[in-house]
Amino acid sequence: MSLEVPVSAAVPCVAHPEVLAGGTCSRCGGFMCAACSTAVLGLEGQRFCAACAARPDVNYLEALRQRFWGRRDGWTWTVGFVTLLLCVGAIACFVAWGLGPTWHTLLAVLMLAAAPVGVAFFLGKPWARHALLLPPLVMAWVMWTQVSQPLWFLLLCASPGMLVAWGIHRDVRNQLFFQRPVTAKALRVLWDRRLNNPLARQALRLGVNAVLMPLLAPFAVIFGAVALTRVDLKASPPIDRRGYAIGGMLLGIVILSAWGYVLRAPLRDIARWLMSREG
Numbered sequence: 001m002s003l004e005v006p007v008s009a010a011v012p013c014v015a016h017p018e019v020l021a022g023g024t025c026s027r028c029g030g031f032m033c034a035a036c037s038t039a040v041l042g043l044e045g046q047r048f049c050a051a052c053a054a055r056p057d058v059n060y061l062e063a064l065r066q067r068f069w070g071r072r073d074g075w076t077w078t079v080g081f082v083t084l085l086l087c088v089g090a091i092a093c094f095v096a097w098g099l100g101p102t103w104h105t106l107l108a109v110l111m112l113a114a115a116p117v118g119v120a121f122f123l124g125k126p127w128a129r130h131a132l133l134l135p136p137l138v139m140a141w142v143m144w145t146q147v148s149q150p151l152w153f154l155l156l157c158a159s160p161g162m163l164v165a166w167g168i169h170r171d172v173r174n175q176l177f178f179q180r181p182v183t184a185k186a187l188r189v190l191w192d193r194r195l196n197n198p199l200a201r202q203a204l205r206l207g208v209n210a211v212l213m214p215l216l217a218p219f220a221v222i223f224g225a226v227a228l229t230r231v232d233l234k235a236s237p238p239i240d241r242r243g244y245a246i247g248g249m250l251l252g253i254v255i256l257s258a259w260g261y262v263l264r265a266p267l268r269d270i271a272r273w274l275m276s277r278e279g
């Protein structure tokens with residue numbers, strides 16, 4: 001008998017006792033065979049047994065994907081609402097001015113022409129994702145045939161609409177509504193934005209905005225403090241963003257102190273007045 005052969009080399013797979021294990025699970029450490037060894041999205045280089053790979057805390061990106069798969073996001077509801085407004089607007093045009101070779105009729109027809117795209121988008125028809133890019137361009141083109149303005153100027157007017165449409169087209173959460181394949185990297189970014197201590201992001205945003213709107217400074221401090229209590233580095237996956245929370249709090253405190261210093265004279269007067277009332 002040779003002691004050079006490690007005991008673990010002859011250990012069978014936990015799930016398949018007739019097969020020798022080829023490795024251990026990265027989470028539970030259980031012995032597993034090649035058939036059991038499972039890769040998990042976003043955790044490249046680690047292998048898990050089937051039971052661990054099915055856990056939502058291990059396979060959190062897959063859990064996130066399933067959570068949003070085929071479910072309407074904020075953009076979809078916005079497109080649906082705008083479509084409703086377009087229909088109401090078109091009907092109002094027809095009722096108010098009737099049909100004829102006028103501006104009003106053209107406007108109403110344009111609004112009605114965009115409505116099917118909006119409805120199909122709301123219902124999740126794949127073609128509508130691409131078609132949503134067209135209405136701003138079509139509007140610019142129709143305007144070009146009607147008014148004596150250069151095309152570049154009209155395209156410039158349509159560019160905010162085009163940028164929004166392009167933003168929706170690229171949005172990962174919206175792509176999940178349309179049940180399109182998205183990369184692990186994109187899911188990871190979505191998870192980071194949605195579930196990795198979003199309150200800390202909010203605290204930093206409030207702190208930055210408080211530079212111009214000092215009334216937001218107390219909220220930056222409060223949000224930052226609450227966000228710090230939500231940090232959980234032992235969770236799977238870890239919840240962090242301490243930097244954001246502390247940054248927001250510091251900005252809030254600095255801005256509050258600065259304004260307290262600037263307003264120290266009137267504040268002292270108010271305090272004195274309050275004390276004289278009590279005394």
Ligand SMILES: [Zn+2]
Binds near residue numbers: 027048050052053
């Ligand atoms: Zn395991």
Ligand SMILES: [Zn+2]
Binds near residue numbers: 016033
């Ligand atoms: Zn096995």
